[in-house]
Amino acid sequence: MTYCVGMILDRGLVLMSDTRTNSGVDNISVFRKMFTWNVQGDRIITVMTAGNLASTQAVISQLEERTKAPDERDNILLKSPTMFQVATEIGKLLRTIIAERQNANGDRGKGRFTASIIVAGQIAGMEPRLFMVYPEGNFIEASHDTPFFQIGETKYGRPIIIRGYDRTMSMEDAVKLLMVSFDSTLKANLSVGLPLDLQVIERDVFEPAHEHRVTHDDPYFRSISSSWGDALKSAFHSLPDYSFVGE
Amino acid sequence: MTYCVGMILDRGLVLMSDTRTNSGVDNISVFRKMFTWNVQGDRIITVMTAGNLASTQAVISQLEERTKAPDERDNILLKSPTMFQVATEIGKLLRTIIAERQNANGDRGKGRFTASIIVAGQIAGMEPRLFMVYPEGNFIEASHDTPFFQIGETKYGRPIIIRGYDRTMSMEDAVKLLMVSFDSTLKANLSVGLPLDLQVIERDVFEPAHEHRVTHDDPYFRSISSSWGDALKSAFHSLPDYSFVGE
Numbered sequence: 001m002t003y004c005v006g007m008i009l010d011r012g013l014v015l016m017s018d019t020r021t022n023s024g025v026d027n028i029s030v031f032r033k034m035f036t037w038n039v040q041g042d043r044i045i046t047v048m049t050a051g052n053l054a055s056t057q058a059v060i061s062q063l064e065e066r067t068k069a070p071d072e073r074d075n076i077l078l079k080s081p082t083m084f085q086v087a088t089e090i091g092k093l094l095r096t097i098i099a100e101r102q103n104a105n106g107d108r109g110k111g112r113f114t115a116s117i118i119v120a121g122q123i124a125g126m127e128p129r130l131f132m133v134y135p136e137g138n139f140i141e142a143s144h145d146t147p148f149f150q151i152g153e154t155k156y157g158r159p160i161i162i163r164g165y166d167r168t169m170s171m172e173d174a175v176k177l178l179m180v181s182f183d184s185t186l187k188a189n190l191s192v193g194l195p196l197d198l199q200v201i202e203r204d205v206f207e208p209a210h211e212h213r214v215t216h217d218d219p220y221f222r223s224i225s226s227s228w229g230d231a232l233k234s235a236f237h238s239l240p241d242y243s244f245v246g247e
Numbered sequence: 248m249t250y251c252v253g254m255i256l257d258r259g260l261v262l263m264s265d266t267r268t269n270s271g272v273d274n275i276s277v278f279r280k281m282f283t284w285n286v287q288g289d290r291i292i293t294v295m296t297a298g299n300l301a302s303t304q305a306v307i308s309q310l311e312e313r314t315k316a317p318d319e320r321d322n323i324l325l326k327s328p329t330m331f332q333v334a335t336e337i338g339k340l341l342r343t344i345i346a347e348r349q350n351a352n353g354d355r356g357k358g359r360f361t362a363s364i365i366v367a368g369q370i371a372g373m374e375p376r377l378f379m380v381y382p383e384g385n386f387i388e389a390s391h392d393t394p395f396f397q398i399g400e401t402k403y404g405r406p407i408i409i410r411g412y413d414r415t416m417s418m419e420d421a422v423k424l425l426m427v428s429f430d431s432t433l434k435a436n437l438s439v440g441l442p443l444d445l446q447v448i449e450r451d452v453f454e455p456a457h458e459h460r461v462t463h464d465d466p467y468f469r470s471i472s473s474s475w476g477d478a479l480k481s482a483f484h485s486l487p488d489y490s491f492v493g494e
Contacts, residue, residue, distance in 0.1 A: 155402030
């Protein structure tokens with residue numbers, strides 16, 4: 001499995017992804033699922049992937065035209081006029097790659113090789129944007145009503161984001177929120193694993209404002225993980241008590 | 248979907264289930280998923296069901312021998328010598344009912360009609376016990392290491408139980424914990440819905456110590472739901488702040 005979250009705030013975008021891939025519980029690897037391209041002063045585009053690893057790696061490789069010699073490569077994302085166009089191109093590529101693998105495998109291919117992608121970024125002169133691209137190639141965009149997208153193992157970490165998110169929050173608070181959401185998920189599901197990749201994109205700054213890989217011995221993540229348990233317990237005990245009397 | 252939790256504590260058992268069943272989002276009904284049989288001074292047995300409603304209703308009806316005239320009925324659960332035997336009988340019945348429906352529908356029946364059941368209770372002279380019965384008819388028993396079982400839409404409400412559970416907690420605190428877990432699930436997933444059924448079984452008391460149906464206007468559930476949002480926010484803000492500096 002996988003867990004990735006992309007969040008849009010007034011100040012920009014905050015993105016976090018895990019790195020675990022597994023094919024069964026006895027075949028576990030670490031693969032980066034967050035990929036960034038940027039052109040100073042012009043654009044920054046980050047994608048996060050969930051689903052079949054061969055499919056998502058094929059998307060990234062084809063975006064970068066790795067079939068060509070290095071000096072002949074031409075990344076279509078760096079020339080797209082808008083983020084909408086970026087999401088469209090990624091959707092086309094994703095749909096084509098999945099369909100090829102499925103068709104090549106006949107009946108056995110049905111419903112396999114699927115993947116989803118979160119696309120985040122900003123192009124100069126336009127707003128920061130956040131999209132979720134489906135395996136069918138279509139996509140949706142984040143809005144004031146739905147300002148974050150999750151892909152992969154989304155359920156354990158969702159309640160805290162629903163309660164804690166605020167569009168006006170600081171980037172630091174957004175990072176803290178994602179750390180808590182990932183901690184809850186890691187505690188409940190083996191298919192999501194450390195290290196985590198974190199990226200902060202500030203509005204109108206066309207390079208990552210902050211990037212960090214959270215490993216097992218990361219002091220901040222460890223302090224969140226241990227103090228969240230205590231904080232939750234205090235929160236829980238602060239709630240009104242239930243009483244059996246009078247029922 | 249469904250959400251049911253059974254929890255074993257030093258003082259007894261606490262059980263909660265929702266009542267929503269849906270076949271698509273446009274066909275929603277309320278059905279009780281918690282069923283209790285008890286004999287004063289001798290035994291109390293409660294089951295909670297998730298999965299195909301026709302299958303789980305068939306299990307309950309056959310347990311009560313509703314095919315027979317009322318005065319000829321004989322509930323096998325009331326004569327089983329141990330809770331282990333109760334779980335075995337329910338497992339047999341569940342497996343048989345699912346297999347019948349599947350076989351009757353040939354290829355179209357594969358993987359359908361499945362259901363899971365939580366079985367909780369105590370028989371005089373023995374400990375309170377908690378089991379989870381799978382569609383295949385086999386089952387597992389709760390232990391000190393895994394002292395609660397969830398069935399249905401289990402993920403949203405799991406992190407808070409993992410953090411909040413304590414075997415020595417009071418029954419009232421256990422009810423509070425389940426209220427929070429259900430609130431998180433209800434907020435995230437339409438397929439779990441009010442009203443909720445709550446039952447508390449105290450050790451060596453062979454009738455429900457407390458039963459309650461939580462409806463939309465339940466003042467306690469409403470106060471938990473609203474104060475949990477605030478309590479979570481305070482808990483969140485009590486955590487150490489993240490800093491971009493020095494990375």
